[in-house]
Amino acid sequence: MTEEKDTDKTSNPSRRDFLKTSTIAAAGFMIVPRFVLGGKGYTAPSDRLIIASVGVGGKGESDIANFSKTGKADIAYLCDVDDARAAGTVKRFPKAKFYKDWREMFEKESKHFDAVSVSTPDHTHAIVAYHAMQLGKHVYVQKPLTHDIYEARLLTEAAKKYKVVTQMGNQGAxxxxxxxxxxxxxxxxxxxxxxxxxxxxxxxxxxxxxxxxxxxxxxxxxxxxxxxxxxxxxxxxxxxxxxxxxxxxxxxxxxxxxxxxxxxxxxxxxxxxxxxxxxxxxxxxxxxxxxxxxxxxxxxxxxxxxxxxxxxxxxxxxxxxxxxxxxxxxxxxxxxxxxxxxxxxxxxxxxxxxxxxxxxxxxxxxxxxxxxxxxxxxxxxxxxxxxxPGGTDGHYGQWVEGCIAGYGKTELSSPFSVAGPxxxxxxxxxxxxxxxxxxxxxxxxxxxxxxxxxxxxxxxxxxxxxxxxxxxxx
Structure with missing residues (x-):
């Protein structure tokens, strides 16, 4: 079988736009989640968390189900590279918009969600999570947090820099x-x-x-x-x-x-x-x-x-x-x-x-x-x-509640300050x-x-x- 052509070069206009957006974010611009907009005395329009999920089959499917069970999370966007693997989740959340490429989803929809759940193979955890944090999004990342040591240190520092609520998916914590x-x-x-x-x-x-x-x-x-x-x-x-x-x-x-x-x-x-x-x-x-x-x-x-x-x-x-x-x-x-x-x-x-x-x-x-x-x-x-509350099952609800409350307002079991080291x-x-x-x-x-x-x-x-x-x- 001949090798497929490489289709993810930066010459693709949408990829160029995404990388440009990420560069701006890294320089200090941040899209702020809707529930922290406003000023002193501001009341959020909703106490619900809008989630975009990357990797929605297998463990991702169970992660999404657990977020949904909290009753305070809306699964609004789904992303997976395999249509068959994602089929069960897509069927369960028919109102959620589906993407195959997380970069396209971030580029087009980042103003419309508050948080990102990452349940992909280890080698793509860091790149998805880091770009999400640059956009001001709270992140839940499956274990292990990253594939490389450098990535773990990077995400640990990014959580503090971008002031986002983080949790690694080691529910035993x-x-x-x-x-x-x-x-x-x-x-x-x-x-x-x-x-x-x-x-x-x-x-x-x-x-x-x-x-x-x-x-x-x-x-x-x-x-x-x-x-x-x-x-x-x-x-x-x-x-x-x-x-x-x-x-x-x-x-x-x-x-x-x-x-x-x-x-x-x-x-x-x-x-x-x-x-x-x-x-x-x-x-x-x-x-x-x-x-x-x-x-x-x-x-x-x-x-x-x-x-x-x-x-x-x-x-x-x-x-x-x-x-x-x-x-x-x-x-x-x-x-x-x-x-x-x-x-x-x-x-x-x-x-x-x-x-x-x-x-x-x-x-x-x-x-x-x-x-x-x-x-x-x-x-x-x-x-x-x-x-x-809820023990291992409560690991998901703890993150959802933390995201709604905002950075630094609640204690989590496995924030990146703990999960990173x-x-x-x-x-x-x-x-x-x-x-x-x-x-x-x-x-x-x-x-x-x-x-x-x-x-x-x-x-x-x-x-x-x-x-x-x-x-x-x-």
Whole structure:
């Protein structure tokens, strides 16, 4: 099959106009959401949030449904590169105007919506969200916040610069379980935590494989060029969209990107973690033929064990070591856990090890437990942290309410000021994973946070900020 012509060059007039608009916005001009117009004493014409959604199939479909359930959000605009993937959402919201290209939607409709929800593959999160923020739009972005470390830092700073309400889609951040863990820790029930283990059964998609050599016919409903977006131009292959892109570095961030924001969020909240100072990794091998180790640099590995060191915080007495394990690797069961008691759930979990005890939780920080588990009912700690109404489901309503109230008026569970550093730590861990591809081996990589680079293995720094394809800018 011949490769499609590149249709997203900046020579297209509508693209030129959009880039011009974005440049003006970056210089300081901002289209202000309708509900913050006016002055002192101004009463908004409506307490409803008008949302434009980019990526409306799969997770995007459920995100939109949850916004709609709040009763305070109107889904006015839908955008997706695949008509078939978007069909269910389009049918559910027949009054919403549909676009295939988010740039065209922003160019034509930005005066008519207040906020943008981004549920696209990882490699296009940042470019959509950043341009939305430049236009003064509040943003909800699926996890991981970005594909690259540079993008995460950029969005974190942009949220403050453009004064917009932000939330990352790691709904476990609104789970009462994270707050229970924090209350136990703050009450000194388990002493000072020095070690944390987080593990997952992901990937549940192919990883550690070679890029398919055989091209395939592009579905008539899919605009493949728009799907590629910032990524390098490649021929369409089977079994990539809509799900398995997660295992390819050009588009996804592997198991860490998929589950890290869910499982590592609790240690960040409980211990006040910010930016890691070093990282090391070992990865699972793939064998092709007898005694021949496969090396597939385009694909994430089938499993990994990554160790991050975080410096002392206001909530810890010293450094904290966080272990990440994926591909089915799990830490040794704590001796305080009964032989028939579950260690996490469905292959996912988080274990905190303190000087006076241990505590565990499952996916999204569900089912928090002290060890031995009998302590959970024996220990009485006063509730000091407010719960999010609705828990994980309330994560969506919290953002909607925050957008209606306006920037700085309400507290959110995963604003970019929190989600940005969390995402950066996970993506820094992936630098150690990619170091194996560059034959760096199992070395400890030292992170210079201010300059966003590894200081002792420069080869991996190319992944801190990747090159975007021509015609796509941020």
């Amino acid at each position: 609104s789970n009462p379980g994270t707050r229970q863990l924090a209350e136990w820790y703050d009450a000194d029930i388990i002493g000072d935590v020095h070690t944390v283990y987080c593990w997952t059964n992901r990937p549940v998609w192919p990883q550690g494989i070679a890029w398919p050599s055989k091209t395939a016919e592009i579905p008539t409903t899919l605009d493949w060029d728009l799907w590629l977006g910032t990524a390098p131009k490649k021929n369409f292959v089977e079994n990539l969209v809509p799900f398995n892109w997660r295992g390819w570095w050009d588009y996804g961030t592997g198991a860490l990107g998929d589950m890290g924001c869910h499982l590592v969020e609790a240690p960040f909240r409980v211990l006040g973690l910010q930016y890691a100072k070093d990282v090391q990794a070992s990865v699972g091998s793939v064998y092709v033929g007898e005694f021949t180790q496969g090396h597939f640099p385009e694909s994430c590995p089938p499993s990994s064990h990554i160790t991050l060191t975080f410096p002392k915080t206001h909530k810890t007495k010293g450094d904290v070591t966080v272990h990440w394990m994926d591909g089915g690797i799990q830490p040794e069961r704590p001796e305080e856990l009964g032989p028939n008691e579950r260690f996490g759930d469905d292959g996912n979990g988080t274990l905190f090890i303190g000087t006076k005890g241990k505590m565990i939780a499952s996916t999204y920080s569900d089912n928090p437990l002290l060890l031995p588990t009998s302590r959970t009912k024996e220990v009485n700690v006063k509730q000091t942290i407010a719960r999010v 969390l995402t950066e730590a996970l993506l820094m861990a992936n630098l150690a994973v990619r170091g194996h591809e560059l034959k760096g081996g199992h070395i400890k990589m030292i992170w210079d946070n201010d300059n966003m680079k590894i200081t002792n293995f420069d080869a991996v720094n190319q992944y801190v900020k990747r090159e975007y394809r021509e015609g796509w800018t941020i």
